[in-house]
Amino acid sequence: MDTAQQLADRYVAVWNETDADARRTAIAALWAPEGEHYVGAREVRGYEALEQRIIGSHEKNVRDNGHRFRAVQDARTLRDVVTFHWEMLPADGETVQATGLEVLIVDPQGRIRIDYQFIV
Template sequence: MTTTTPTATLVQRYLAAWNATDPAERRAAVEAVFAPNARYVDPLADVTGTDALDALIAGAQEQFPGMRFTPVGEVDAHHDVCRFQWGLGPEGAEPLVIGFDVAMVDADGRITGVVGFLDKVPTA
């Protein structure tokens, strides 16, 4: 990700929240990035609020230990909406999972909602 717009910075902070493995650090990141009643929905989850988001991220980290979320491409944004692609895999390696998120952002610069899609998933 090469852009340094406020939205691109927010997406970097969003991915950092997904990568924060220390529970206190992760919780602080979630509360900084997401509005209190933010909703996150993807093919595997539908949660609302920072408690549920924090638990969702912790669960993803348990399911994919040692994996990191990284940006794939640029952030595209207009008005209060942005879209971006991300990868999940071992640091420095080809992502095992690639997803595409659309996020809504409030006037305070926090995410109020995310709709996620999975573009590439490992086969069983």
């Protein structure tokens, strides 16, 4: 099983992934089959819905606006909960454009069952 920081780094990498097949494989490796993701009023469940959510964010933030995401090195675990912060930055710079907090509930295999995303 990954450490909390390894999970955070893998999680953020999926939102930056440009290759559709690699993204799909990463989603299946990170989330449980009926994994849930919540941000604001948006709710998605299952691999297909997660993929569409991630594609939408990728197209808007990475592809069209030239940003990248990175995990802050503050991931921690308490029982089945992993928390960490993330940052959105220009692809070629270090000026933070947005930040967020992830609260993940993982299954015994370390796959994400529930993903609560708070944009700060």
